[in-house]
Amino acid sequence: MSGRSIAPRLARAVVIADGDVPARPALDAAWPGWSEGRGLVVAADGGALGATRLGLRPDLVVGDLDSLAPSEVERLRHEGIEVETWPAAKDASDAELALRAALARDPVAVTILGALGGSRFDHALANVWLLALPEAAGREVVLLDERTRVRLLTAPGRLDLSGRPGDLVTLLAFGGDADGVTTEGLAYPLRDEPLAAGPSRGLSNVRIDRRASVAVRAGRLLVIEIHEEGVLP
Numbered sequence: 666m667s668g669r670s671i672a673p674r675l676a677r678a679v680v681i682a683d684g685d686v687p688a689r690p691a692l693d694a695a696w697p698g699w700s701e702g703r704g705l706v707v708a709a710d711g712g713a714l715g716a717t718r719l720g721l722r723p724d725l726v727v728g729d730l731d732s733l734a735p736s737e738v739e740r741l742r743h744e745g746i747e748v749e750t751w752p753a754a755k756d757a758s759d760a761e762l763a764l765r766a767a768l769a770r771d772p773v774a775v776t777i778l779g780a781l782g783g784s785r786f787d788h789a790l791a792n793v794w795l796l797a798l799p800e801a802a803g804r805e806v807v808l809l810d811e812r813t814r815v816r817l818l819t820a821p822g823r824l825d826l827s828g829r830p831g832d833l834v835t836l837l838a839f840g841g842d843a844d845g846v847t848t849e850g851l852a853y854p855l856r857d858e859p860l861a862a863g864p865s866r867g868l869s870n871v872r873i874d875r876r877a878s879v880a881v882r883a884g885r886l887l888v889i890e891i892h893e894e895g896v897l898p
Contacts, residue, residue, distance in 0.1 A: 676702030678767035679721065682760040682779035682792065683732050686715030687811035692778075695811050695892055705770055709763035713741060715779050725749060727766050728759030758788065764795055764806075774805035781810045793887065797840065811892075818879065818886040826850065826877035826890065833891040834877070836860060836867035838884060845882020850874035860886070 679700055692699060700721075708716050708723040711732030716723045726733075726741055727749040733741075741748055751762060760780055767775055780792035796806055796817040808815040817839060818824045826834060827850075834851055838860045848855045852871040860867050867886075879888060 675704045675770050675772040677774045677776060678705040678707060678770060678772040679703050680760070680763045680767050680775060680777045680780075681706065681708045681712035681716045681719070681721070681723070682763065682777065683709050683711035683715070683728075684779040684781065684783040684785075684788065684792075685810065686712070686718060686779040689719050691811040692719075692809070696809060696814065699776055699809060702774070703776075705767060705772065707763045707767045709759035709779075712759075712763070712779050713737070713746075719778070722746070725763075725766060727751065727762045729753045729755065758791060760788070760792055761795055761798075764798065765800065768798070768800040768804070772804065775801070775807070777806070777808045778810070780808050781813055781815070796887075797885075813892075814890045816888045818881055818888050820845070820881045820883045820885065823878055823880040824888055826872065826879055826888070827875055828872060828877070828890065829892065830872050830875060831893050832872045833889075833893060834870045834872055834879075835887075835889040835891070836870065836879060837887040837889070838862040838867070839887040840885055843881050843884030843886050845880075846886065847880045848878070850877025851879075855879075857882070860884075 706716060706721050706723045708726045710728030710730055713723050713726045723746055725747045729751050730738055781789050793815060842862050843860045845857050846855045846860050847857050850872060852873045
């Protein structure tokens, strides 16, 4: 028997894209424990500046670095932060490169910030599709801002939706039809029902109980939770 100890698996990686990064107090209030178990921070290009605003020190900055001034890149290197430079002409976004770098460390969970909103709808939509990367399968990967949490549920599976009553919950078939969708704790229940890709039937459900969940028997669901303004935590 070997006396060599086995290093514990990385609990959570945080990826910070170069989009709208929420203020730390708003993020903490909206999603308590969002960075619990954090052992790795990967910033995509200008997401390094977002990390600083959140009080986080990146372990790795990756991308073509077109959003960082040369002096900022030099500062990162001077602080001992690993910087991985890619050419501007590439087949993946900086956010994808950062997420793949995080997934390569085999974390149990990944929280992605700065990937929603902003002026580039195409980037936001592409970031949602990153949830479907094969390397992300079997992990808790979530896109987060101060109001919204986005996750992908793959069948057969169940997802805990516990949270504030009054918040919105949207369920959209992802990449094809979903079947056997069952919800608990929502105002408009589904009982082993189909959700087709395209129609908006799953839009704007409402959590009516702090304990809520969704399950799917076939296909995939994009699960979007939105804090409604004026709803108390």
